[in-house]
Amino acid sequence: QVQFVESGGGSVQAGGSLRLSCTASERALNFYVIGWYRRPPGKVREMVAAINSGGATNYLDSVRGRFTISVDNTKETLWLEMNDLKPDDTAVYYCNTYPPAEVWSQGTPVTVSL
Secondary structure, eight states: OOOEEEEOOEEEETTOOEEEEEEESSSSOOOSEEEEEEEOTTSOOEEEEEEETTOOEEEOTTTBTTEEEEEOTTSOEEEEEEOSOOGGGOEEEEEEESSOOSSOOOOEEEEEEO
């Protein structure tokens, strides 16, 4: 099973930015749909952004216009650029395919404070 490794999380103030990255144990992110998910404290995991093999993207309404998902040209890395962060964006962020693989990686935590 493919394993993902996320990085780039951290603590920022509201209005700040972070850039998350994700690599896969397989050499390339050759999935039809791959995306970023997050699990806010005490809440269920939700999909934040997705990108398909053709480059089409989709976003959770609350992050549209602030977050950008992309895959580099070699398909080695999946990115999530997060701008104008809000306290409600506080969560552990994961990458996974869509539909998601059964086993989740550890994710990378993001904390946004006022």
